[in-house]
Amino acid sequence: MGVRWGRFVVRRPLAVLLGGAALLGVVALPAASLEMGLPGDDSKPVSTTQRRAYDLIADGFGPGYNGPLTVVVQADDDGGDSDSDGGTGAARAAEEVAGRIDGRDDVSAVGPPRLSTSGDTAVLNVVPAASPGSTETADLVHALRDPEFERASDAKVLVTGTTAMNADVSQKLSDALPPYLALVVGLAFLLLIAVFRSLLVPLKAALGFLLSVLAGLGAVVAVFQWGWLGSALGVTEPGPIVSIMPIFMVGVVFGLAMDYEVFLVTRMREAYVHGRSPKESVVSGFEHSARVVTAAAVVMVSVFAAFLGSEEQILRTIGFGLAAAVLFDAFVVRMTLVPAVLALLGRSAWWLPRRLERLVPDLDIEGERLERGAHGGDDAASDGESVGAAAGRLPVN
Numbered sequence: 083m084g085v086r087w088g089r090f091v092v093r094r095p096l097a098v099l100l101g102g103a104a105l106l107g108v109v110a111l112p113a114a115s116l117e118m119g120l121p122g123d124d125s126k127p128v129s130t131t132q133r134r135a136y137d138l139i140a141d142g143f144g145p146g147y148n149g150p151l152t153v154v155v156q157a158d159d160d161g162g163d164s165d166s167d168g169g170t171g172a173a174r175a176a177e178e179v180a181g182r183i184d185g186r187d188d189v190s191a192v193g194p195p196r197l198s199t200s201g202d203t204a205v206l207n208v209v210p211a212a213s214p215g216s217t218e219t220a221d222l223v224h225a226l227r228d229p230e231f232e233r234a235s236d237a238k239v240l241v242t243g244t245t246a247m248n249a250d251v252s253q254k255l256s257d258a259l260p261p262y263l264a265l266v267v268g269l270a271f272l273l274l275i276a277v278f279r280s281l282l283v284p285l286k287a288a289l290g291f292l293l294s295v296l297a298g299l300g301a302v303v304a305v306f307q308w309g310w311l312g313s314a315l316g317v318t319e320p321g322p323i324v325s326i327m328p329i330f331m332v333g334v335v336f337g338l339a340m341d342y343e344v345f346l347v348t349r350m351r352e353a354y355v356h357g358r359s360p361k362e363s364v365v366s367g368f369e370h371s372a373r374v375v376t377a378a379a380v381v382m383v384s385v386f387a388a389f390l391g392s393e394e395q396i397l398r399t400i401g402f403g404l405a406a407a408v409l410f411d412a413f414v415v416r417m418t419l420v421p422a423v424l425a426l427l428g429r430s431a432w433w434l435p436r437r438l439e440r441l442v443p444d445l446d447i448e449g450e451r452l453e454r455g456a457h458g459g460d461d462a463a464s465d466g467e468s469v470g471a472a473a474g475r476l477p478v479n
Contacts, residue, residue, distance in 0.1 A: 088364055102418045109301055110293065110297045110300040113300040113303055115307070116307070118322055119321070122213075122248075127393045140213070145212060145216075146211055147209055148214055149214025149245035150207050152241070153183070153206040153207075154204070154206075157172040158175075173201075178235060179239060187211070188211050188212065188222045189208060193206055214244075216322070220249040223250075252325040267291065272284075275438070276442050279434050279439070281433065281435070282430065286419075290339070290416070291411070293415060298331060298403050302406070303323065305317060306399050307320055316390070323399060342379065343420070345374055346417075349369075353367065387401060389402070
C-alpha cells in the first residue's frame with residue numbers, strides 16, 4: 083500500500099501538493115480568530131454544582147457577576163482637606179473613578195467605594211457586562227489599566243482579582259507563543275540541516291510542521307470556540323480556548339512530527355546516496371517506513387482521541403487538538419506533501435552550499451562513509467591478492 087501511494091504521489095506531485103496545501107489552508111483559517119483564556123465554571127459539565135450555580139447567577143443577574151473585578155484607587159495627593167472620617171482625597175477620587183467606569187457600555191454595575199482605615203485608599207467592585215473569560219472582559223481590564231484613564235482620574239488606578247489575574251496569565255501565554263514557536267522551529271531547522279545535509283529538506287519539514295499546528299488550531303477553534311459540531315463532541319458552552327493548550331500542542335506535535343520526518347526521509351536519503359534517482363528514492367522510503375509512520379500515527383491519534391470521553395472540557399480540547407494535529411501531520415504533511423515536494427525538487431532537494439558543507443558536521447546516518455570504507459577494503463584486498471599471485475609466479479634465484 084505504501085509503495086503504491088508513493089508511486090501515485092511522484093507521478094502527480096504538483097496536483098497532490100496543491101490539493102494537500104489547500105486542504106490544510108482551509109482547515110487552518112479559523113486559527114486566525116483564536117481567542118485564549120483560562121477555564122472557569124462555565125466550561126464545567128452541566129451536571130456539576132459549579133456549573134449550575136454559574137448558570138443561575140448568569141441568568142438572574144448577568145454573566146459578569148460570576149467574575150467581578152477589584153479596582154483599587156489611591157489619590158495622587160496626600161489626602162488634601164480631611165475630615166473626621168479620614169482622607170477625602172481618596173474618597174473623591176474613588177467617586178470620580180466609579181462614575182467614569184459606570185458610564186462604560188462593557189460594565190454592568192459598580193459597587194460603592196470602600197475606604198481603608200488610613201483613608202488613603204479606596205476599593206471598588208466592578209461587574210463586567212460579559213462573562214469572566216470573554217475577550218470583552220479582558221479588554222475592559224486593559225482599558226482600566228490604560229495610563230490615559232489613570233491620568234484623567236488624577237489617581238492611581240489598579241485592577242486585580244481572579245478575573246484580572248486570569249486575563250493576565252492568558253495574555254502572557256499568548257505573547258509567549260510566537261517566540262516559543264520560532265525557537266522550536268529554528269532549532270529543528272538547524273538540527274535537520276546536519277541530519278540530512280540539505281537546506282530545502284529542513285525548510286520543508288519546518289513549514290510542514292507549521293501547517294500541521296495551524297490546521298490543528300483551526301479545527302479546535304471551529305469546534306470549541308465557534309461551536310461547529312459541538313453537540314457531537316459534547317461542547318455545551320463554546321468559548322475561548324484554554325491558554326496553555328496551544329503551547330502544549332506545539333511541543334507535543336513538534337516531537338511527533340520530527341520523528342515521522344526522520345523515519346520517512348532518512349530512508350529516502352539513504353536510497354539517494356546509494357545511487358537511486360530522486361523519485362525512486364521517494365518510493366523506496368515509502369517501502370521501508372510508510373507502515374511504521376502510519377502505525378505510530380494511528381496509535382497516537384487513538385490515544386489523544388480517548389480524551390474526548392472526559393467530562394472536563396479542557397481535556398476534550400487538548401485531546402481533540404492533539405489528535406487533529408497529528409492526523410494532519412502524519413497523513414497530509416509527511417505522507418503526502420513531503421514526497422510531492424521531494425519529487426518536484428529532484429536532486430536539488432539534497433543541495434547544500436559548499437561553505438555550509440564544510441561547517442556542518444557530517445552525522446552520516448546513512449552509513450555512506452562505512453560503505454565507502456568497506457569497498458576500499460575489498461579493493462585493497464583484491465589488489466593484495468593480485469600482487470601475491472604475481473609474486474608467486476616469479477622465479478626464485
